[in-house]
Amino acid sequence: MQADTSTKANFFTRRRTWILMLGIVLFMPPLSFLFQFTQDSSFCGSWCPRMFFSWRHGQGALEFAAGMLRSYMGVILVLGAVISTFFLGRFWCSHLCPVGGISELGSRLIPKALKVRLDAVPASPVRYGYLTAFLLLPALGLGSLCCSYCNFATVPRLMGAAFSQADMAYFFRSAGIINLGLLVGLGFLARGGRAYCNLLCPVGALDAISNRLGEKFGRRFRVVKDRCSGCGLCKEVCPVWAIDIGKEAGIDQLSCIPCGSCMKACPKNAIVYGPEKQSANEQVGTAASYAFSGSAGKETAV
Numbered sequence: 001m002q003a004d005t006s007t008k009a010n011f012f013t014r015r016r017t018w019i020l021m022l023g024i025v026l027f028m029p030p031l032s033f034l035f036q037f038t039q040d041s042s043f044c045g046s047w048c049p050r051m052f053f054s055w056r057h058g059q060g061a062l063e064f065a066a067g068m069l070r071s072y073m074g075v076i077l078v079l080g081a082v083i084s085t086f087f088l089g090r091f092w093c094s095h096l097c098p099v100g101g102i103s104e105l106g107s108r109l110i111p112k113a114l115k116v117r118l119d120a121v122p123a124s125p126v127r128y129g130y131l132t133a134f135l136l137l138p139a140l141g142l143g144s145l146c147c148s149y150c151n152f153a154t155v156p157r158l159m160g161a162a163f164s165q166a167d168m169a170y171f172f173r174s175a176g177i178i179n180l181g182l183l184v185g186l187g188f189l190a191r192g193g194r195a196y197c198n199l200l201c202p203v204g205a206l207d208a209i210s211n212r213l214g215e216k217f218g219r220r221f222r223v224v225k226d227r228c229s230g231c232g233l234c235k236e237v238c239p240v241w242a243i244d245i246g247k248e249a250g251i252d253q254l255s256c257i258p259c260g261s262c263m264k265a266c267p268k269n270a271i272v273y274g275p276e277k278q279s280a281n282e283q284v285g286t287a288a289s290y291a292f293s294g295s296a297g298k299e300t301a302v
Helices: 002-014 016-027 034-038 061-070 072-088 091-096 098-108 123-139 151-160 165-170 174-188 195-199 202-213 233-237 261-265 280-288
Strands: 219-223 243-245 249-251 271-275
Touching (some): 002 016, 016 034, 016 091, 061 072, 072 091, 072 202, 091 202, 098 174, 098 195, 123 195, 233 261, 261 271
Antiparallel strands (some): 243 249
């Protein structure tokens, strides 16, 4: 069982960039491969992952259910992400989400000197404050954030702007300009490229709750405390500022996405992927299989 855990984590960590690119091919223009099966062209339709769980003022139970049926693929997508996260960690957010993937990959193209550090922002209070507003405003009849500040609408339009006049026109409207600014400021120019995901994504907020609730039952990135020197290298590379450094590192499962950056950066093999009840000796063995060679730039088995 332990070898199985190590193999899975090793594969997904080493091939993460390619998996992100696969998610972009499946969901983003010009191919939008998965959308073609439901005759959609983007997340704004039956694949919408945001609107179906928002209850609007005056809406009856049947209307709410009808909204879920209209967004049936979005329902499947969110439920699949939340359930898999409970047992394995936030692999949808880390590896497959094309919106977060484009934000992160775009950030890698920006010179480090131009990037903004946002790790001083208290991610959880901002994230769940926004989620509260996202849910309460329409319920109170004060407006809706479902289609506002939505990267699931903005990023596909950005990718399709070269092929569609309608997508291009979106960015000449006030909503498009604001959303593009959020994508650039909280994505491309943010260190790690994941600030929007960490602060303003309601799907990510729900997924993070599942991650925290399943922490004791599933596999997560964890710190082997007696091997951690508190050097802080893991904190420097974490794209969602989920790591806090005291005498040793600690990983906040309300923010962590299992990207594996911390594991690669750790010189002590103190960060591992596995269940909470895994013994320290087993954890060290798992970490050894991820030893990272800085000089060669490749992971090597030990």
